[in-house]
Amino acid sequence: MFSWQYGVIIALVAGAVEQAIAVYGQYERIEQVSGFDYFNYDLRVRKYNRTTATLNGTIHIKQPMDDTYRFSTDVFHSSLGNNQYEHTPLHLPESGFCQFMDLLHREYPNAIKDIVHLTEPNKCPIPACEMHFLDLEFPNDVLPTSITRGVWKLILKGAHEGETMFHAVIVVRVFDNLFF
Ligand SMILES: *[C@@H]1O[C@H](CO)[C@@H](O)[C@H](O)[C@H]1NC(C)=O
Ligand SMILES: *[C@@H]1O[C@H](CO)[C@@H](O)[C@H](O)[C@H]1NC(C)=O
Numbered sequence: 665m666f667s668w669q670y671g672v673i674i675a676l677v678a679g680a681v682e683q684a685i686a687v688y689g690q691y692e693r694i695e696q697v698s699g700f701d702y703f704n705y706d707l708r709v710r711k712y713n714r715t716t717a718t719l720n721g722t723i724h725i726k727q728p729m730d731d732t733y734r735f736s737t738d739v740f741h742s743s744l745g746n747n748q749y750e751h752t753p754l755h756l757p758e759s760g761f762c763q764f765m766d767l768l769h770r771e772y773p774n775a776i777k778d779i780v781h782l783t784e785p786n787k788c789p790i791p792a793c794e795m796h797f798l799d800l801e802f803p804n805d806v807l808p809t810s811i812t813r814g815v816w817k818l819i820l821k822g823a824h825e826g827e828t829m830f831h832a833v834i835v836v837r838v839f840d841n842l843f844f
Pocket of ligand 1: 714
């Protein structure tokens with residue numbers, strides 16, 4: 665999906681109605697653990713310049729995906745950024761793949777608009793395709809000003825007919841200002 669991960673993080677941290685840019689997110693790490701028959705996240709976080717990390721690469725959706733592919737999230741927070749994570753109650757409602765992509769199109773159009781060959785809204789199943797991320801910065805305007813600083817880790821899991829079929833991890837660091 666969009667980038668599946670990208671969107672989940674956005675959805676995760678979004679929620680403030682008023683979107684003042686007072687906090688900044690930086691991608692730290694993205695890793696796909698399993699599910700390569702379904703998706704291939706050929707994505708990496710790249711140091712773009714002294715102050716900016718970008719997400720670059722391609723998400724390959726390798727076979728048509730519909731809402732029978734169910735995705736859920738677990739969210740962890742580390743205030744010190746020292747790998748001591750606490751499980752938080754934050755998560756997205758479990759949803760089908762098409763439903764999730766439609767949510768992104770509806771709620772976060774600005775955050776996903778720079779993804780090249782983004783899937784079309786209201787189309788299910790979503791066919792096999794490739795979406796390109798060309799040095800995309802974290803979309804800061806989706807961060808609510810009240811979000812807690814520190815390192816946020818999102819675990820994304822996909823299941824089909826009760827079997828886990830996909831697992832990925834995204835880590836984003838949230839700062840108060842750009843002079844970290
Ligand atoms: C780093 O790149 C970003 C995105 O192009 C730009 O906004 C920022 O000013 C750059 N920072 C430096 C120190 O060059
Ligand atoms: C960035 O991603 C694009 C699309 O996958 C790829 O063609 C390009 O080689 C990547 N650039 C770097 C520096 O990795």
